[in-house]
Amino acid sequence: MMNPILEVRGVSKRFGGVEALKDVSLKVKRGSITGLIGPNGSGKSTLFNVITGFYKPDSGSVYFEGKRIDGLNPNEIYNMGIARTFQIPRLFGSLTTLENMMLSPKGQRGESLLRAPLRKTWINEELQIADEVKNLLKEFDMDDLYKMPTSSLSGGHVKMVETSKGILGRAKLILLDEPTAGVHYAVGRGLFEYISYLRKTFNLTFFIIEHRIDLLFDYVDYVYVLHMGRLLSQGTPEEVASDPKVIEAYIGGA
Amino acid sequence: MEIPRELVNTIWYMCLYSLMATPLTLSYRTSRVLNFAHGIYITVGAYVPVLISRGLNISLSPVIAILASFSVGAILAMVSHLLVFSPLIRRRATPVTLMIASMGLWIFTKYALYAIISVLQKAWMTPLTYTNPNIDVPYSILFMGVDINARFILTILLAALVLTSLALFLTKTKTGMAIRAIADNPELAQLTGISREKTLLITWAISGGIAALGGFAWSIFAYVSPETGDNLILQVFACSVIGGLISLPITLIGAAIISSTENLLIVFLNRYFGVELSFRPFLSFLILLLTILIRPPAGAGGGLPYRYRFPRHIFRFLRRGEGNV
Amino acid sequence: MFDLASFLISWLPIFSIYAILALCLNMEIGYTGMANFGLVAFYGIGAFVAGYTSMTIFLSFYGYDYPIYSLDAIITMGKIAGRDPWLNISVFILALALAFLVAGLAGYLVSFPTLRVGPAFLGITILSFGEMLRVFMKHFQPTGGSYGLLGIPHPFAWVPDPTTKNILFVIVTLAILVSVFIYFELLANSPYGRVLKSVREDEVASLCLGKPVPRIKAELLFVASGVSGVAGALYAFYLGSVTPDMFVTAVTFEVWSMVILGGRGNNLGAILGASIFSLLNRVTSILNFIFLDLPIDPNYIRWMITGVLIVIVLIYKPKGILAEKPVKTDAWRMFGEVQRDWDRIISVIQRASEYFKRALYWLIGGK
Numbered sequence: 001m002m003n004p005i006l007e008v009r010g011v012s013k014r015f016g017g018v019e020a021l022k023d024v025s026l027k028v029k030r031g032s033i034t035g036l037i038g039p040n041g042s043g044k045s046t047l048f049n050v051i052t053g054f055y056k057p058d059s060g061s062v063y064f065e066g067k068r069i070d071g072l073n074p075n076e077i078y079n080m081g082i083a084r085t086f087q088i089p090r091l092f093g094s095l096t097t098l099e100n101m102m103l104s105p106k107g108q109r110g111e112s113l114l115r116a117p118l119r120k121t122w123i124n125e126e127l128q129i130a131d132e133v134k135n136l137l138k139e140f141d142m143d144d145l146y147k148m149p150t151s152s153l154s155g156g157h158v159k160m161v162e163t164s165k166g167i168l169g170r171a172k173l174i175l176l177d178e179p180t181a182g183v184h185y186a187v188g189r190g191l192f193e194y195i196s197y198l199r200k201t202f203n204l205t206f207f208i209i210e211h212r213i214d215l216l217f218d219y220v221d222y223v224y225v226l227h228m229g230r231l232l233s234q235g236t237p238e239e240v241a242s243d244p245k246v247i248e249a250y251i252g253g254a
Numbered sequence: 255m256e257i258p259r260e261l262v263n264t265i266w267y268m269c270l271y272s273l274m275a276t277p278l279t280l281s282y283r284t285s286r287v288l289n290f291a292h293g294i295y296i297t298v299g300a301y302v303p304v305l306i307s308r309g310l311n312i313s314l315s316p317v318i319a320i321l322a323s324f325s326v327g328a329i330l331a332m333v334s335h336l337l338v339f340s341p342l343i344r345r346r347a348t349p350v351t352l353m354i355a356s357m358g359l360w361i362f363t364k365y366a367l368y369a370i371i372s373v374l375q376k377a378w379m380t381p382l383t384y385t386n387p388n389i390d391v392p393y394s395i396l397f398m399g400v401d402i403n404a405r406f407i408l409t410i411l412l413a414a415l416v417l418t419s420l421a422l423f424l425t426k427t428k429t430g431m432a433i434r435a436i437a438d439n440p441e442l443a444q445l446t447g448i449s450r451e452k453t454l455l456i457t458w459a460i461s462g463g464i465a466a467l468g469g470f471a472w473s474i475f476a477y478v479s480p481e482t483g484d485n486l487i488l489q490v491f492a493c494s495v496i497g498g499l500i501s502l503p504i505t506l507i508g509a510a511i512i513s514s515t516e517n518l519l520i521v522f523l524n525r526y527f528g529v530e531l532s533f534r535p536f537l538s539f540l541i542l543l544l545t546i547l548i549r550p551p552a553g554a555g556g557g558l559p560y561r562y563r564f565p566r567h568i569f570r571f572l573r574r575g576e577g578n579v
Numbered sequence: 580m581f582d583l584a585s586f587l588i589s590w591l592p593i594f595s596i597y598a599i600l601a602l603c604l605n606m607e608i609g610y611t612g613m614a615n616f617g618l619v620a621f622y623g624i625g626a627f628v629a630g631y632t633s634m635t636i637f638l639s640f641y642g643y644d645y646p647i648y649s650l651d652a653i654i655t656m657g658k659i660a661g662r663d664p665w666l667n668i669s670v671f672i673l674a675l676a677l678a679f680l681v682a683g684l685a686g687y688l689v690s691f692p693t694l695r696v697g698p699a700f701l702g703i704t705i706l707s708f709g710e711m712l713r714v715f716m717k718h719f720q721p722t723g724g725s726y727g728l729l730g731i732p733h734p735f736a737w738v739p740d741p742t743t744k745n746i747l748f749v750i751v752t753l754a755i756l757v758s759v760f761i762y763f764e765l766l767a768n769s770p771y772g773r774v775l776k777s778v779r780e781d782e783v784a785s786l787c788l789g790k791p792v793p794r795i796k797a798e799l800l801f802v803a804s805g806v807s808g809v810a811g812a813l814y815a816f817y818l819g820s821v822t823p824d825m826f827v828t829a830v831t832f833e834v835w836s837m838v839i840l841g842g843r844g845n846n847l848g849a850i851l852g853a854s855i856f857s858l859l860n861r862v863t864s865i866l867n868f869i870f871l872d873l874p875i876d877p878n879y880i881r882w883m884i885t886g887v888l889i890v891i892v893l894i895y896k897p898k899g900i901l902a903e904k905p906v907k908t909d910a911w912r913m914f915g916e917v918q919r920d921w922d923r924i925i926s927v928i929q930r931a932s933e934y935f936k937r938a939l940y941w942l943i944g945g946k
Contacts, residue, residue: 052787054559071561073560073561073786074559074560074783074786074787075786078788078789084787090783092776092777094780094903095773095776095777095905096905098914099773099905102773103773103774103785106789107789109770110770111771111774113798113799115771116769117766117769119765119769122770123908123909126770126908126910127910129910130910133910146914147905165788337890338890341894345894345897347897350699351893353616353703354614354839357832358885358888358893361882361885361889362882362883362887363886364882365879365882365886366879366883369876369883372876373875376874488710491707532718535710536711536714536715536718539707539714540711543704543707543711546703546704546707547692547695547704550696550697558694558782558783558792558793560786560792560793
């Protein structure tokens, strides 16, 4: 693989007595949709947490576009171009949809303490972002919801706002943690269609944890399988689906 | 044989703080409320024997005083739960909201007490602030030819008895184990059919009652005023925080630490470094601060997945906020 | 029988000082979610810095050698305080600036260790720090120990007429209050204000969106503590004396009641809360003054009402009287909203400055 956008090398992480990740190595190709699957407790979310800076790996390293990122803080990682969504969406409940979405773009000048009182220094950027948000909301068919506090949005709408974080933040790599958790199959398919569209249009890379393997396999280029913290298998959806180790892990084990 | 006064004070304060701090740990552990009104249970517990003995102009038997203090403290704590904490918890209030509500409760009860005392003071024509109850316990008795302070012995006995009963209650009785279950494993507790509301109420009653006993013990030790609880509350917090706000035995160790600091360490510093005795709260507050910082209590949330890397952090601050990296 | 002018002169400075404190606390808890239970510490630091600076400069300017807490110093201050208007005013301004910087720095430094502790225990951490500081100050000789400092030079001590002197001070405190309000409103209605709110709602999610959360908290605590220090400095000049026991937790609680009642997350609400409580305060002291033999001290009743009010508000109307409004940057224009409120604020400021100008003309010209 030429210049993977993300490379994980020999990452291990243990919590107390539990080895959540053991010597995991993988590469994510730029512009691909790559999947990460495995039974419950296999360490998928932990791996995401290590990549996005929540945890420092005990050993091993993580590279993004050739630069070493393990041990950096989550905000630094976001500013390098990696966005991450959560399984249970973390929006800012009492803030409006508009406010939520306008928090995603990076490096906003108006966010600094010194510049904030001086309107002229940030107002143009602010209006530009607002325009982009307006267009995005129109695409999602959520125009009139901009003023609503996100705590009163429906589940599907919440997912859309959560997913939009990466787009507005101009992320190059988007990590999605079970994007179709808790939504109808049809909505899930719509989400994956949108992900495909984004990948094609903006050349974004997606790394997705997903339990709905049937849905996932229709869209991914490459899949990694974790089991009990170790990399069990990898390959195209077809290769993985017919790998006896994978079948045994899902039916037999955890 | 003369026991040095400092040692006597240390042990005395340790008993006092044990009685005052263990209920705070218990109430936090069970309901996750850091109750700023806790000092009031102490003050009330100290005032009940005062008001009874001065009001009826009698010399009160310690047993009656103890029972009275405990009951009033327990009732007050139960009312706190029913009127303040329970409605808030039902409305899913944040820990901060609960703390502020407990402060409101604290303020209300404290000044209600002030009001009651001022009215009674005028009606009974006796001073009721900076006073002591008239308890039927002599100041000193002769035991095997040695002059011992009976009140000191009473305090030690009271603390030992109460704490042992509490330990037995929590480990051996059904209600006690229910309390621990609710505190340490709420989901499981609900599954086994323990009534959460009833158990919480009992916990608050015990908590308020024992704190009030701490107040009673104070009343036979030193002067009582409406500020009694408030003057001690941060030290009591310190003891509980040393216990991580969950462990009762370690809270006792905390009581020992704070008591030694205030009675032994300060004397040492006074004799060799000229530090004034009134400086002692500083040391206790310092211990409180350091303990919170070094070993945050349970449920503190531990905060952010953020690791400081100092030199780069400072340079970023100087670079006038263009966003990071 | 009721003299409105003297009532206002006695009430407004205290109201302004508390309103400034309420605004600071509102920025801390209402916008950023930092429950500062130790606000009084920065208030006190500002007051002591102001007192110390002003007295030291005065005494050394006139060549006196006395330590500032000594009786000689106090007597001397009484004599020299009214001589030179420019000295008074420049020392006043310098003292305010230093109070801001020192209190602000204290707030900034305090924010670092508290990061480990989590939002729930931030309050009690700062509270213990504040109490430690208070006990320390009571034993710290250079600032007068537990007696504190006396004889702080009033900025308008050189004005012959005491009423004018007080009116001038009222104008200054109100002007500072208005400036602080405008500054905080500008901060709040900007992307920065939006980021603050995101930290309040979910600091982990905010961090994951690239916001430097610890730095944001530290910077905000710097500003809010600094402004609290300015309020403390104003208080020191107003009273002319400061003692460590003035800065107890009860003060913090009073400011908390103002913010909770008036509305968390709404700066006007903070001012509303401050006016309600400071008026209540004034009314009870007047009652105490007029009726010498009440069955119960009205102060006790006031505190009891405050306590009950807090609990009731928290249970039934946790947002307070005035609701929090969404961050008002022009982003709404994109959706067809007209930015009416900003124009309203501007016109209010314009009208207010007209009144100030007229008041000044009256004072200088009409007298």
